[in-house]
Amino acid sequence: MSQQFIRDCTNVLLQFTFYYPLFMAYVWMTGAINYYFRFERASVSARLPPGEPFVPPVTVIIPMRNEAAHARETIAQTLAMDYPDFEVIAVNDGSSDATAEILDALALRHERLRVVHLAANQGKAIALEMGALAAKYEFLVCIDGDAILDPCAVRWMMRHFAFPRVAAVTGNPRIRTRSTLLGKIQVGEFSAIVGLIKRAQRTYGRVFTVSGVAAAFRRSALHDVGYWNPDMLAEDIDVTWRMQIRHWDIRYEPHASVWILMPETFAGLWKQRLRWAMGGFQVVLKHARDIGRWKTRRMWGIFVEFLFSITWAYSILLVTLLWLLGLIVPLPAYIRVASPVPGWAGVVIGSTCLLQIAVSLLLDRHYDYRLGRIYFWMIWYPLAFWILSALTTVVAVPKILNRKRHERAVWVSPDRGIHRP
Amino acid sequence: MQTARQHVLFGSMTVIFWALWIYLWLPILALIGWGVGVRITYYQMVLMNGFSALLHLLGYYLAIIAVMGGSLLVWAYYNYFRFRGMGRRSAVSIVLRPALSRRYQITPEVLDGWQDARRLTMQHDAAGKLMGVNLRQRSVPETGA
Numbered sequence: 415m416s417q418q419f420i421r422d423c424t425n426v427l428l429q430f431t432f433y434y435p436l437f438m439a440y441v442w443m444t445g446a447i448n449y450y451f452r453f454e455r456a457s458v459s460a461r462l463p464p465g466e467p468f469v470p471p472v473t474v475i476i477p478m479r480n481e482a483a484h485a486r487e488t489i490a491q492t493l494a495m496d497y498p499d500f501e502v503i504a505v506n507d508g509s510s511d512a513t514a515e516i517l518d519a520l521a522l523r524h525e526r527l528r529v530v531h532l533a534a535n536q537g538k539a540i541a542l543e544m545g546a547l548a549a550k551y552e553f554l555v556c557i558d559g560d561a562i563l564d565p566c567a568v569r570w571m572m573r574h575f576a577f578p579r580v581a582a583v584t585g586n587p588r589i590r591t592r593s594t595l596l597g598k599i600q601v602g603e604f605s606a607i608v609g610l611i612k613r614a615q616r617t618y619g620r621v622f623t624v625s626g627v628a629a630a631f632r633r634s635a636l637h638d639v640g641y642w643n644p645d646m647l648a649e650d651i652d653v654t655w656r657m658q659i660r661h662w663d664i665r666y667e668p669h670a671s672v673w674i675l676m677p678e679t680f681a682g683l684w685k686q687r688l689r690w691a692m693g694g695f696q697v698v699l700k701h702a703r704d705i706g707r708w709k710t711r712r713m714w715g716i717f718v719e720f721l722f723s724i725t726w727a728y729s730i731l732l733v734t735l736l737w738l739l740g741l742i743v744p745l746p747a748y749i750r751v752a753s754p755v756p757g758w759a760g761v762v763i764g765s766t767c768l769l770q771i772a773v774s775l776l777l778d779r780h781y782d783y784r785l786g787r788i789y790f791w792m793i794w795y796p797l798a799f800w801i802l803s804a805l806t807t808v809v810a811v812p813k814i815l816n817r818k819r820h821e822r823a824v825w826v827s828p829d830r831g832i833h834r835p
Numbered sequence: 836m837q838t839a840r841q842h843v844l845f846g847s848m849t850v851i852f853w854a855l856w857i858y859l860w861l862p863i864l865a866l867i868g869w870g871v872g873v874r875i876t877y878y879q880m881v882l883m884n885g886f887s888a889l890l891h892l893l894g895y896y897l898a899i900i901a902v903m904g905g906s907l908l909v910w911a912y913y914n915y916f917r918f919r920g921m922g923r924r925s926a927v928s929i930v931l932r933p934a935l936s937r938r939y940q941i942t943p944e945v946l947d948g949w950q951d952a953r954r955l956t957m958q959h960d961a962a963g964k965l966m967g968v969n970l971r972q973r974s975v976p977e978t979g980a
Contacts, residue, residue, distance in 0.1 A: 436896075437903055444904035448911065521953060531956045540963050547939065547965075550950050552929050595845040617911045637930045637938070644963045762896060764856055793852040822963060 421748035424736075428751065431729045434722060435800070436763050439770045445614025450777055453616075454668060458780050463569055463669070468576040471499040472553045472568060472630070475545035477538050478504055481559035482511040484675070488559055489520050489527060496565040502527045505545045508535035537823050538626075539642035539649040546633060546641060554636070558627040562590070562673040570669040571630040581635030581662030582654065584612065584621065585628035585670035588782050594678045598791040603799055605785065606774040606792075612666040613777070620716050621664050622694075626650035628672035635662050646700075647823045648693020655701050659710050671781045687802055691810035692817075694720065699814065727807035730800070767796050939965060 457464050474492055478485060485504070492502050504517045506529065517529045530548050532541060546554055553575060555568055563585075571583040589604055591597040608625070615621040629650065636642075639656040646652040654664055677683040698720050704710055705717045737751040771792045775785045932943040939946070949955060952970035960966050 437899055440900040441903050441907055445907050445911075448908055518954065528952070529954050531954070533956060533958045536959050536963055540959065544957055544965070547935070548949055548952070548955055594841075595849075614907070618907060619911070619914055634930045637934065762893075768856075791849055793849055793856055797852065 417746070417748045424749050424751070427729050428733060431726065431733045432763065434726045436766055438719070438722075439766050442610050442614045443770055443773050445617035446610045446773065446777060448617045449613035454613075454777075457669070460669075462566060463573040465573070467569070468573050469498050469569060470553055470572065470575070471501075471551045472497065472555050472572065473545075473549035473551045474500060474502045474555045474557065474563075474568070475542060475549065476502065476504045476557055476559055476561075477507055477541035477545065478509065478513050478517070478559035479507040479535060479538075479541075480509045480511045480513060482509070482513045482516055484560040485513055485516045486520065488557075488561060489517075489524070491562045492557070493524055493526055494565065495563055495568055497568045500526065500568070501550060503530060503545045503548055504528075505530045505532065505541040507532045507538070507541040537644050539644040539646065539823065542649070543641045546631075546636060549633070552633050553630060554633055555630045556628070557672060558674060560675045561587075561627050563628065564669075564671040564673075567628070567667075567670040567672060568630070570667050574665040574667065575630070575632060577663070579661070579663045580665055581632050581638075581657040582624050583630045583665045583667050583670070584624035585630075585672045586666075586668045586778075586781055587625050587627050588671050588673050589676050590673045591675050591678050592788075595791065595794070596678045596680070596683060597676065598788055599794050599798060600676050601782070601785070602771055602775065602788045602792040603795060605778040605782070606771045606795070609668065609778050610770065610774040613668070615716070616666045618715055620658055620713055621654060621666065622716050622720065623648070623651040623654045624664060625672075627674045628670065630670075635660075638662075644822050645820050646693065647689055647696055649823070651693055651697045652700070655697055655713070658713060659701065659704050668778070668781060683802070684806070687806045688810060688813075691803075691806040692814050695724065695807075695810050696814045696817070724807055724811065727804040730804045731808055768792070771795065 476488060476492065481488070489502065489504060502524075504520075504527065506514045506517055514531055517527075517531075521527045521529045528548065530544055532544060536544075542556055545556070553572065555563075555571065557563060567585060571585060574580045574583045587604060587608060589597060589601045592601050612621060626649070635657055636653070639653065639660055639662075641653075642649040643652050643656075658664060677686050698717065702717075705713050733751055736745070736749060739745060740750045771789065775789060779785050932946055936943045936946050949968060949970060954970065956969045957965060958967045
């Protein structure tokens with residue numbers, strides 16, 4: 415292998431590592447701004463959806479495992495939502511704390527609340543399916559055990575189901591845990607990544623995933639794709655892909671705010687993001703053959719972008735390793751990485767990152783509070799979260815490749831942030 | 836929830852990161868500095884052709900952004916104008932009791948009971964298959980807590 419060839423490969427690696435996030439940032443911004451002006455701007459300050467209300471009866475399903483600390487609040491807020499006809503099914507997934515007792519006591523007091531107990535921990539996928547089985551109604555709103563729905567969130571979600579091919583509507587997760595640096599950064603991250611990218615993906619016409627913390631489903635669509643798969647680490651990504659492969663439509667509703675708790679420790683954040691990375695790769699691997707057909711060509715954009723993101727994770731790791739190695743030992747010129755941030759391009763990518771965050775916070779400012787203050791902390795985002803994303807991807811890929819087929823994904827207790835004692 | 840010490844520490848580190856970020860903008864800052872002295876700017880940027888590298892690079896960037904962003908928008912509006920007002924695929928009928936009953940191998944009457952009960956306990960086997968359901972009907976009042 416000639417030195418010139420290796421030098422060219424090193425240059426390509428550097429260029430890709432640098433330019434992929436740069437140009438994708440502008441694609442996301444373009445798509446998100448287009449979405450905002452086409453679908454959002456006219457109703458951005460409205461409390462209720464415009465036009466004729468579409469408010470069929472819904473079942474809210476709340477799978478819970480060891481949520482004794484949050485069950486009362488979540489149930490209370492859900493029962494208080496502004497919606498004419500609904501029931502709430504709390505699914506206790508084999509909890510080892512007082513969740514079961516709390517839910518039973520709440521069900522005695524609230525007529526709309528029903529409780530499903532799973533005798534042993536079955537995982538979120540089966541918990542959701544059992545909730546769907548017990549549900550009276552066609553439309554299901556599935557939220558996490560710590561999620562607080564905005565009072566009108568379900569009204570905003572339901573309006574999309576007036577279109578018969580809409581299978582699911584993903585809500586707008588907002589972070590409640592913002593007392594620490596990690597919490598603050600995640601507030602900005604959810605706007606800059608989740609909100610911006612969902613809008614851009616809707617402009618494209620396909621989404622990578624509904625938000626597992628809050629999404630509404632049409633039961634017929636779930637039945638069509640066989641409900642949630644208990645083998646998948648990210649059942650939300652999997653069901654999203656299966657629906658879109660079957661040509662169902664998935665929508666995003668920025669008004670459907672859902673307030674959630676996110677990890678505020680590094681260990682908790684790592685576990686969560688590793689699970690997301692593993693889940694995403696597992697889904698893409700599983701559906702790669704389906705995606706290859708002409709009939710599913712509209713998924714190619716999502717699929718290819720995901721592959722690029724995995725490649726980028728490995729490339730940034732390699733570039734960083736080469737750079738660090740070059741500081742310690744003398745490397746030949748054709749593989750030496752002089753600086754991870756080349757010249758004028760550093761100005762551009764730095765500005766681009768901050769521009770992306772600013773655009774996303776502007777778009778989301780109607781659905782959250784004090785987002786401007788969050789901007790100061792977002793300087794951490796490229797260093798902390800790009801590296802976190804790259805590392806979790808690099809670790810996730812071999813873990814999934816080595817994972818046993820049909821190994822069930824059971825629930826692990828998540829880090830719900832730091833709270834006052 | 837952070838202590839005052841943590842708040843000061845993280846705030847200070849954040850300021851340092853902003854300083855590092857601004858360091859990336861040094862070429863622009865130098866340009867602005869030179870701009871104060873017009874003769875220096877003219878000499879460096881025009882006579883010595885300093886602008887060419889920057890414009891060359893920015894030109895490439897803008898072209899790539901225009902192509903990528905523009906492609907997304909062209910695709911979006913192509914689909915909008917092509918399928919506007921058309922329901923290409925038929926609606927799927929609401930899942931009926933028989934379909935749900937067949938899936939879980941129960942009778943529709945049993946399904947009705949499950950969907951009416953206030954409290955259910957479900958047992959699954961090791962593979963996650965539903966094996967049994969105990970339920971408490973709406974009509975049966977709760978006794979005790």
